[in-house]
Amino acid sequence: MDRVTTAGGVRATARVLARGDGRGGTVLPVLEGEGPLAVRRTRGSGAEARVLLVGAMSGPLGGDHFTVAAHAAGGARLTVGSAAATLALPGQDRTGARYDVRLAVDDDAELHWLPEQLISAGGSDLHVTTSVDLAAGARLLLREEQVLGRAGEEPGRLTSRLTVRIDGRCVLDQELACGPGAPGGWDGPAGLAGHGAVGQLVVVRPGFATEPPAARAFEEGAAVLPLAGPAVLVTAVAPDALRLRRLLDGALASLD
Numbered sequence: 001m002d003r004v005t006t007a008g009g010v011r012a013t014a015r016v017l018a019r020g021d022g023r024g025g026t027v028l029p030v031l032e033g034e035g036p037l038a039v040r041r042t043r044g045s046g047a048e049a050r051v052l053l054v055g056a057m058s059g060p061l062g063g064d065h066f067t068v069a070a071h072a073a074g075g076a077r078l079t080v081g082s083a084a085a086t087l088a089l090p091g092q093d094r095t096g097a098r099y100d101v102r103l104a105v106d107d108d109a110e111l112h113w114l115p116e117q118l119i120s121a122g123g124s125d126l127h128v129t130t131s132v133d134l135a136a137g138a139r140l141l142l143r144e145e146q147v148l149g150r151a152g153e154e155p156g157r158l159t160s161r162l163t164v165r166i167d168g169r170c171v172l173d174q175e176l177a178c179g180p181g182a183p184g185g186w187d188g189p190a191g192l193a194g195h196g197a198v199g200q201l202v203v204v205r206p207g208f209a210t211e212p213p214a215a216r217a218f219e220e221g222a223a224v225l226p227l228a229g230p231a232v233l234v235t236a237v238a239p240d241a242l243r244l245r246r247l248l249d250g251a252l253a254s255l256d
Contacts, residue, residue, distance in 0.1 A: 009063025009091065012037045016068075018049050020075015020109070025049075037066055049079040053115065055084060060099055062091030062125060069102040070136075072109040079112040085147075086115065089154055090123035096157070101130040105138035115143040117197075117241050120179060124156030126231040129163075136167040137206055140231075143248060145199035147241050148178060155179045156197075164202055164231065171229040172202065193223070201234040201252055208232060213255055222247040224254070 014037035014230035017030035026049035034040035037053065044050040053068065060066055072078040088097065105111045120126065134140055144162065146156035157179040164172040176198065177183060208230035215225050220245075222236035234251040 009061060009065065009097065010215060011065045013067040013069070014039050014053070015079060016070040016078070017053050017073065018029070018052055018071070018076035018078040018109075019073040020047075020077075022075070024189075026076045026078060026099045031156040036060070036105075037068060042109040044079070046075075046077075047164040048079055050079045053080070053082040055082070055086065060086075060097035060126060061089050062097055063095055064091070064097040065100075066098070067100045067102065070111065070113070071104040071129075072106065072111040073104045074108050076106075076109045076111075079114065082115040083166075085117045085119050087119045087121055088126040088157065088158070089121050090125070095136065096125035096127060099126060099128045101128070101215060103130070103132045103140075103142070105132075105134045105140055107137035110133075112141045114141070114143050117147050117244075119147045120151060120156040120158040121150055122153040122156055126156065126158055128160040129159070129189050130161070132162075132202070134163045134164070134166045134204055138204065139206070140164075140167075140202060141203035141252075142202040143199065145197065145241065145244055145248070146176075147197045147244075147256070149196065157181055162200070162202070164204075164227075166229045166231065169229065171227045188249070195237040195239055197241050199238075199244045199248055201235070201248055201256060202231060203252070204229075204231045206230050217252060218251045219247060222251050223253055 014033035018026050021027045024047050040052050042050045070080050159177045161175040214228040217223050225233045236247040
């Protein structure tokens with residue numbers, strides 16, 4: 001794990017590599033992380049390996065740049081979560097902070113990317129990019145949840161971009177900007193309409209290529225949309241993190 005502290009903030013990178021062991025299990029030949037991006041293996045079940053991101057310090061703060069890379073190679077079954085929510089905080093550096101996530105899943109491999117919520121605290125400025133590259137026979141469950149401000153405060157500035165490619169073809173490329181200075185205002189009619197939490201699921205299963213779920217509304221504030229590939233996008237807005245998680249969990253259960 002690389003960690004460099006400069007006058008402009010902390011730069012840190014964590015890496016996870018999972019492989020099938022040839023006996024129906026998953027091994028982790030690379031599990032690197034310390035400082036703000038510590039990683040720990042936890043008890044999995046069956047063929048699955050589980051990894052937690054453990055925040056060892058506050059952040060990201062203004063000027064910080066964190067990168068997490070996870071690769072599920074052939075035969076691997078990998079779940080990555082986090083021990084707690086990520087809290088974006090203001091810092092002395094006014095350039096803002098960056099959090100980059102790079103995910104890769106090979107044929108005959110499966111990745112569940114399930115971190116806890118990202119909370120955009122008042123005065124913070126964070127740019128998040130998540131880039132996912134999947135082989136044609138890969139499986140993915142990705143969850144993103146963003147909470148705009150802590151209780152009783154206005155949110156910080158948050159920009160989040162998610163890109164998903166399957167077999168080299170881009171099936172999703174979207175960006176959300178909210179908080180002070182965001183185009184149109186975070187609670188404008190083209191934004192979140194006053195809701196304090198927003199989230200999404202991306203579900204990739206080879207079976208969706210021939211039997212895609214139908215596009216539909218799922219309860220108030222959530223929608224299911226098949227993508228141009230063996231993938232489905234679930235998007236939800238809610239007044240708080242608890243309601244958001246319930247909407248996403250319910251929509252996921254409806255896909256089974």
